[in-house]
Amino acid sequence: MNKYVPVIGLEIHVQLKTRSKVFCTCSTKFGAPPNTQTCPVCLGLPGVLPVLNRKAFRYAIKTALALNCQITNSVRFDRKNYYYPDLPKNYQISQYALPVGIRGYLEIENEGEIKRVRIRRVHLEEDAGKLIHSEDGRFSFVDYNRAGTPLLEIVTEPDINSPQEAYVFLQELRTTLLYLEVSDCNMEEGSLRCDANISLKRKGEEQLGTKTELKNMNTFKGVRQALEYEAHRQLMLLEDGKAVLPETRLWDPGKQATYSMRGKEEVEDYRYFPDPDLVDYEISEELIQELRREIPELPLYRKRRIKEQYELPDRDVEVLIRDKHLADYFEQAMKYYDRPKFLCNFLITDILGAVNELKSNIQDVKLHPNNCAKLLTMIDKGLISIKIAKQIIKDLIISDVDPETYINQKGLVQISETSQLEKIVEKVIGDNPSAVEDYRKGKEKVIGFLVGEVMKLTRGKANPGLVNEILRDKIKQEVQDEKIN
Ligand SMILES: [Zn+2]
Structure with a gap:
């Protein structure tokens, strides 16, 4: 050629x-x-x-x-x-x-x-x-x-x-x-x-x-x-x-x-x-x-603007822009929110995922963009875990409810009280002696399993960061107690 x-x-x-x-x-x-x-x-x-x-x-x-x-x-x-x-x-x-x-x-x-x-x-x-x-x-x-x-x-x-x-x-x-x-x-x-x-x-x-x-x-x-x-x-x-x-x-x-x-x-x-x-x-x-007034910002130019304005990677912008309604949703939610990358991920992975599962489309999502922003803000503030947000997203997109009301009604607010979590952590440590032993021997990964057990007992409501911290502290403390005895 x-x-x-x-x-x-x-x-x-x-x-x-x-x-x-x-x-x-x-x-x-x-x-x-x-x-x-x-x-x-x-x-x-x-x-x-x-x-x-x-x-x-x-x-x-x-x-x-x-x-x-x-x-x-x-x-x-x-x-x-x-x-x-x-x-x-x-x-x-x-x-x-x-x-x-x-x-x-x-x-x-x-x-x-x-x-x-x-x-x-x-x-x-x-x-x-x-x-x-x-x-x-x-x-x-x-x-x-x-x-x-x-x-x-x-x-x-x-x-x-x-x-x-x-x-x-x-x-x-x-x-x-x-x-x-x-x-x-x-x-x-x-x-x-x-x-x-x-x-x-x-x-x-x-x-x-x-x-x-x-x-x-x-x-x-x-x-x-x-x-x-x-x-x-x-x-x-x-x-x-x-x-x-x-x-x-x-x-x-x-x-x-x-x-x-x-x-x-x-x-x-x-x-x-x-x-x-x-x-x-x-x-x-x-x-x-x-008719000229009816013409929206066209995809090529919108792609370049969104990429620059929100500093998003090419691949994400490509996905957003392919569907005008998805890009509209993103930009509307951004009026009430300040972490574009997190919103973009949540939108593409969780909201679109749920939309596909429901064989629906983004235009029919009942969760208003400002309520989506509200939900993500609740995660940012530690009021709910991302896990809970993922669990309830399907309900939210088909029912048009305020996420805050929904979360309060269902009692899904994250447990961030150390004293409350400590008790649960102690129970998990007591129930899983061999996993704790493995962790002590240097198997770092086991901590994930133990955090998972705590999440299970709290039905996903525990603050995972905090659980992680408490678990490590408790196990370390046990070791020290044993040495003293
Ligand atoms: Zn005819």
Whole structure:
């Protein structure tokens, strides 16, 4: 690969999170029985007219703005003509000459370096239906539930120079879309799909090589693997003095290889023309300003700020930032608390752990961030042990109670009274002579076991630091007593 650089462009299709389809009122809900979510409009019957879904239109503009695009003042919908069984009208309503946004960019961070990947265009279109082939290959079925679902197509310039960079770009784009709340980006349900094109360019030369287009990658990892395979395949051809053919190739994840599907169609093949059923839509400056205000701080910038502001390690910030609601929770709790690292650990390990166990998500956590801060402050003050906090967290996140009230009611306040603990320690020493003997002989680790026994007797309420201290003192004292006697 030394003589060549991969030149990669991506084309991403994102299903927008609207309740109804883009040109009719049919539901977009995933998983309904086949052909139950259709109407004359999305079935392409004669005499019907499409009506643009306002929400889908707003989502498209919002995304284009977040991707730093120039917004087209007056957008147009065009018919992209081709025949396919899952396309009932024989054309797809898409955008050609006047898309929602053009000439934008998305910044990504790869191996500590910030890189700007240019976005060529962002446009709104409708999805096709779905073909399902029977296992014996004798029948094909078509489900039109997906036909007419709003799709956003995002096309990058060929600015990406390695399969890994493509992977990082896709992750950044996905997180960005989730922050914008325009799509659920669920890859298993096909809400986010990616095609890629790749060619090899000789280092130091301007001339681009012939590119191939890759389809059928269902995961980001699949995109990276397909690009790696294809870069290698093209390199072998070029080294042998053979030509790379301009074609569309499909990725086969089972064989880990791409194979030729068809010659690449050109834009002329689609005979685009403006859809006479739809008017041109003006995008006013007011609407742009309104949508701009809806855009939150985007993940890449939030990551850098959080890292700096709270002095957290990269790995923790990565986890926090991946889910906007988790990062929001953290920052809200930090308003009432002053140990970011401890809060971050508790949030990632204990709260998220409980959330996963309950098959819930962070948005549904009832424990208000300020109450979470209160709970951690109680640990800091020695009022409860971390162990107790871990034990009760599940109750707290499903029930919306004040942690202080809850702890008092359940009698979980930590025992920090030395006199009270001494008695329990004495009992544990008396009950475990061999462990005490081992400790005396230098087996330091045994102290952990003895502390554990005290914790058991107090049902986790003892202050472990204090127990540790008292245990050591008592055992030492016994030794001295024995010597005197
Ligand atoms: Zn419909």
